[in-house]
Amino acid sequence: MSHLYLTSPIGPRQNNFINAVVKIKTDLSPAPLLRALKDIEKRMGRKKTGKRWGPRVIDIDILLYEKRIINLKKLNIPHREMLNRRFVLEPLLEIAPGLAHPVIKRKIKEILKSDLTLKKQKVKILQRAVKL
Numbered sequence: 001m002s003h004l005y006l007t008s009p010i011g012p013r014q015n016n017f018i019n020a021v022v023k024i025k026t027d028l029s030p031a032p033l034l035r036a037l038k039d040i041e042k043r044m045g046r047k048k049t050g051k052r053w054g055p056r057v058i059d060i061d062i063l064l065y066e067k068r069i070i071n072l073k074k075l076n077i078p079h080r081e082m083l084n085r086r087f088v089l090e091p092l093l094e095i096a097p098g099l100a101h102p103v104i105k106r107k108i109k110e111i112l113k114s115d116l117t118l119k120k121q122k123v124k125i126l127q128r129a130v131k132l
Contacts, residue, residue, distance in 0.1 A: 002022070002091030007124075009053070021092045038060075
């Protein structure tokens with residue numbers, strides 16, 4: 001698990017978010033894993049508001065799944081927006097420093113260093129990771 005990161009929201013004006021990246025092992029294939037994660041969100045109180053990027057109690061995404069590339073109506077792996085989100089890439093780099101994006105074949109570290117838009121996004125460590 002990465003540190004917890006306090007990040008400015010993208011989209012409507014709202015409070016900051018807390019983000020982290022976690023690497024897991026699972027016997028679930030991608031589609032059943034997504035259903036399980038959506039069920040966790042629902043049980044934690046997430047409601048469908050229809051407001052894109054609006055306030056929410058929790059948001060769990062699958063960023064990567066091994067080196068697979070999946071493009072379905074409700075599931076895209078790698079996550080479509082991950083390369084545009086410093087709050088995703090910073091904690092991802094923390095837990096997988098040598099990782100390369102499976103589509104563009106560039107290391108996460110290189111993407112963070114070279115993308116000027118990412119550099120403008122505000123991200124700071126809120127809390128150090130706790131060993132589980």
